[in-house]
Amino acid sequence: MSTASTTNANATATTATSTTSKAHTALAEVDQIGAFKRTASSFRRSITADGSGPDGLKAEAGRYHLYGSAACPWNHRTLIVRALKGLEGVVGYTNSNPVWQRTSTTDNHRGWVFSDKVEHPFADSPAEDNRHDDKCDSDPFNGAKSIRDLYLLSDPKYAGKFTVPVLWDTKTKTVVNNESSEICRMLNSEFNAFAKYPEIDLYPAKLRDEINSVNEWVYDKINDGVYKAGFAQRQGAYTVAVNNLFEALERVEGILAKSRFLVGDRVTEADVRLVTTLFRFDPVYTIYFKCSKKQLREFPNLYNYCRDMYQLHGVGATVNETHIKNHYYCSHPTLNPYRIVPETFPQDWNLPHNRALLSAKGPLRASSDE
Helix, strand or coil: CCCCCCCCCCHHHCCCCHHHHECCCCCCCCCCCECCCCCCCCCCCCECCCCCCCCEECCCCEEEEEEEECCCCCHHHHHHHHHHHCCCCCCCECCCCCCCCCCCCCCEEEEECCCCCCCCCCCCCCCHHHHHHCCCCCCCCCCCEEHHHHHHCCCCCCCCEEECCCCEECCCCCCEEECCHHHHHHHHHHHCCCCCCCCCCCCHHHHHHHHHHHHHHHHHHHCCCCHHHCCCCHHHHHHHHHHHHHHHHHHHHHHCCCEEEEEEECCHHHHHHHHHHHHHHHHHHHHCCCCCCCCHHHHHHHHHHHHHHCCCCCCCHHHHHHHHHHHHHHCCCCCCCCCCCCCCCCCCCCCCCCCHHCCCCCCCCCCCCC
């Protein structure tokens, strides 16, 4: 789940007390007062349209590949941008199993694996324990069994979190980048020569200051805020995080009462970054992360905004609530040792939303137009 604030990822990330010298997950990144502190992403090379950037990586159709999980909100950002730009045939994608499993026989690390078998030690029957999921893929290029394998193939000395998304260079067999915000910007601007919808710009120059400003507080208080609440190990740290979260949600609710999207009447990366958290809010964060002061459907503007975003071309196909719920409720034994997946309120994101009435330009391009 790689992410950091886009404006200055390295400067704002705080080093947690747990060491990054061995394989670990975000669950271990808690400071002395029990507050969750996410560390920064490690692979930060850039692809440019003509290869003129400092890393010399040129945008090419078929060369680069995304590895990730539909369950992960950070990875989900990249899939939405890929869909909005029409890059599905240009940058491939491999979807891992949503449930974290053992990635090595030499330690106890659990993470993203390429397997369609659902591992569930508390299944009610052998049939349930051997369920298969046809939305999971195998690695088409390297035969890797896990995301961890990809990191070690790229850098055998790497020791740290094995997060998604991973943007992979099939030519050099290395990780290009594992920071979702940077991958999104590369997909938005550097692959236009191959994009089906090159006219869509999610980070237009004239709106960048405003987008950056919104991203800063949305990331801190909402995107990462749910994790600060859910992974907190002290009451005080949890209380601060959950109160900041709901203050920020009320702020967004007010913005969306007057504006179709976060920054005016057009979709930008600010919307992409926000909505992946919102899609997971009621089925996961209100229950699992104790973000229960209000449910998303109690925010009428936010809830209709999610429907609006879902119905943009290609976005709905990136949302997999089954993977989302299976990942969170089955991947963290310390938080949910028996892996009980709760029944949740059914969400129909295809219902009418009337958000286009707030925009003079009307819908971007709805899935029904395809």
